[in-house]
Amino acid sequence: MIPKAVMDEWYPVAMASLIGAQGRQTQILGLPIRVFRQADGAIAVHGADGKALPVILRFGHVWVCPGTPAHDLFTVPEADQPGRRLVDCGVVRVKCSPLRAVENFLDIAHFPFVHTDILGAEPHTEVNRYEVQIREDSDEVWATKVHFYQPQAAKSAAGGIVTEYMYRVAAPTAAVLYKTCPARPGEWDVIGIFVQPLSEELCDVWPWMALYDDTTPMASLIQFQQMIFLQDRSILENQIPRLLPLDPGMEIPTQADLTSIAYRRWLKRKGLTYGAQMVAA
């Protein structure tokens, strides 16, 4: 039985630009759905019983709610700023819990070891103290004042810089990060990870970006982000236990893990246990 709290959330299921009349057969939380474009041009999503599900088009992607929407889908005001390049990076399937995919996105301690010489490098491995809070008004997890030395922070970066980050969990399986924009100091580059839970141990990941970069060709921007995400994929597929533990147990968190600790607490509090286990690891 899938908890009602899980059913009443929004999940990404397609890239809007790629949906035609024939559409895409896929699934959400183990339930088959069909995403297609109707005669009037609007995109619809139908469940196995032919029932139309609530749909929102946002950030270039199709979002669906398998139950009754508890609230609107989150917004990212930066996406509407003039001059922004909006990049749909393309879906990648990963044999892992959708919650693990999000948690990895929130982690920076792995940068020197997994994204070596790009997002991090030895000996610059120290994760300095940062701030985490669960914002009650928006009911989102935020990490701010995160700093990390990066040899190549973005495609637009000319050399190594100390990057500042903010992380935001905006939905159970969607997170957004804000990072120092090399091309426009003072602005943030925005990178999102939108995770479609196919089952508790399989997900489709839809990365998305809103950047300031006037020079890099679109294909290069896409491939830079795909490169970063694909470096994480073999890690994600080998994490044990497969389901994200929401109870403290054998895993021992450190200061660097504050964001993921908050994320797990937030999931547990809201009953968002799809892809999670409650038994101590």
Add this chain to the structure above:
Amino acid sequence: MRLSHGFVRGESLNCIYHGWVYGANGGCSRIPAHPELVPPASIKAEVFSCAQANGVMFAGPAGATMDLPDLVGWRALRSMPFECSQQDLEQGLPGFAAVAPGRFEGKVTLGGTKAQLCLLVQELALGKRMVHALCGPQHDAVALSRWLEALRLRVEEEKAA
């Protein structure tokens, strides 16, 4: 994250994910995200006893005294996976003797000469075992390897039949 994906530096095994450093006793000695932190003793990887004999690695529960098989005269040749049951394998071994549980020895004719093989069989699953083959020091490793390949082909095809 599986430590088998990690990397070894000096006498430590490091996790590939965050670079946590584990010593031979399984304790974590360093967390790169917090270089000044002395990792709590509770951060510990599971350890096993292990020993080597004649090029073969043996592992057992931590603290156990290892009763290693006598492998005098044998040298490690090759480890090969067999997709078959224990019964399929034993039925496919011509004239081999079961010297001990999971240990089979026999003579093999290669061209004009005879060679001896010792097979230590490690069950990985009901339908899969890893065969660790040992031979005598003077034996033709390539010829014996090819003999084993032919054995595996026979055993796996007979199983399918």
Add this chain to the structure above:
Amino acid sequence: MILYDYVLSASCYKIRLMAALLAVKLDLVAVDFHAGREHKTPAFRAMNPAGTLPVLVDGDLVMTESTAMLVYLARLHAPAWLGSDTPASAARIQHWLAFSGRLGASLGMARLHDMLQFDADIDAVRKAGLQCLRELEAHLFEARQGGRIWLEGDAPSIADIACFPNVALAPDGGVVLDDFPSVRLWSRAIRSLDRFVEMPGIHRLHELKPAPEGVA
């Protein structure tokens, strides 16, 4: 020299890796393979009717087969990478270049299926991939008995570069390399070469660098 490239393509990586090992500079042009399918557009097919990546262009010469590109780079810059100059060695190099096609069609296809949802009979391609790995394991085992680690001869060659990517990326397609110790030793030897470059799915060998200063 221009390489039309996709960062996640095993075949494009063969060329990027070869160029890096030979210290040859390539101009990379990113082609939006996924999800843009740019390689199937009329504009791209005007250059390569097959609609595939990689494409390597050197002046008037347009190459569309990765094995041809490897031969070209080696002939131009480092002929030792073509094997020794004997008929037998040349034949063995060709064998592995052809074998690399089987690796792409099996392990490579399993990876594209699992990662990017390409259409494939996943059980069949994984089974074919395991067969390839067994053949590779047998060959590399025998090579090591003679004190050799590379696929052909005593030095790395284009045979190794052609075969390495799809083997190293096999886990992306659900095929693990745990059962193939000789293959893993060969893979480590390649990843330890001077000027080796990674691609997503093939991690850096951090053990090749000592721990940072002041660290145990």
